[in-house]
Amino acid sequence: MTERELKAKSVEYRKNILKYIYKAKAGHTGGSLSCIDILNVLYNQVLNVGPDNFKSPDRDRYIQSKGHCVEALFVVLADKGFFPESDLETLCQYKSHYIGHPTRKVNGVEQNTGALGHGLPLSVGAAIAARLDEKDYKVFTLLGDGELPEGSNWEAALTASHYKLDNLCAIIDHNKLQITGKTSEVCNTDPIDGKFESFGWAVRHVDGNDIQQLIETFAAIPFEKGKPSLVLAHTVKGKGISYMEDVLKWHHGVPTAEEFEKAQHELDEALTLI
Template structure:
């Protein structure tokens, strides 16, 4: 339980950091970064085999954030893990900064520039296939948005992963059910999403994307089936952690006002207080 409490506290701290980054920069993708924070916290602080002092280590696990626009949580985590100085977070989205609004592989810990949706899974397929061909044991993790599932390249990557039996590939969908123009089911209906992925030859598990204990249990035990890539559909809440932002589509890229920022930080501080 001590480890789970640590992960829960860390997720709240990361939410505070990313909100501060967005507030100070006056730009960012707030809702999606808040919804993916628990997923990334579990990956970086529990699951993945990485070394911040040696970010190009051959045996490292790879992470590709296909949902590149929700990068703020990732920047906050990489800084906290020591891939670059935490002070650099203050430069987010400023002129000349490495910490731009999408993953940038000039920053240690970033494998690929991403942001054009639909690219992350095909890239991850290539990485996982390379590991198989080279006899390497590392795993490849990729995070996609649910609105991103409308991209055709996602499904090309899905077919290739099954064809090559890439059981070292674990894809995660941040299923918060909202995209920039509205509900995913109104814009481009996805359901039955689990059945679609199963029909493409993937092993599919659905989880509560904010239940840290469940995320650890599921992702720690992948692959579920030898010879099959794993899809984790993480049901999440856009804007998670800030009561007045949760499930509000406008918070996709809303920058908080001073009053909203203060209220949000107060809520998050109170969440930390109970996690002892």
């Protein structure tokens, strides 16, 4: 896909995220909007994975550690053909597999996640397995900055460095807000880059809502031979919707009918400017 096509795809993904959250009357709106550009570039430009090879041992692995932002993952998986988009009409309904966190009952979901701090350890295990099996696949995981205080992340970071897992890339959706406030005030983990570097990781900063920067950054992985890669993606919570951007209540806010129409109008306008 061209950069322009990817930008248009991000707008369509945002429209769908809001559509299904609005219909379900539940969801993690702000974080799904902040990370969707990352998922867009990964699934449409980077990952060697799709419905046709999802059972192949040679596929790339993507594990969404910030599982509460599953709406972003679902709309991308539907777009890639893992399941019919109409399935998302059942989001958060009784007996639906499309619940508020990723589950392997949904085609295309690599691992169940939801309890924060699990995605990186799972990804380290997958990257070690690739080495043991002499496979060339890469492992990507997306973390929220609000889950970094979980100790399991740092055990995994140390292990990844020890085993020189340069087939592993962790991405942090650094939108700087979590459910109860600013990450710097709830439990400050700055400097994130310095901490990971001290654990033996190669780190790069990127505007996580800039398609071209994301393309260039992922193309450079591994950043250093023999080191796991960390992409510190600076994003905006609620990105793309003027009244949601960097506003705490949209962590899991659901738009009213009026707010939904306003958001869709803003996204339609954004599409004309690409």
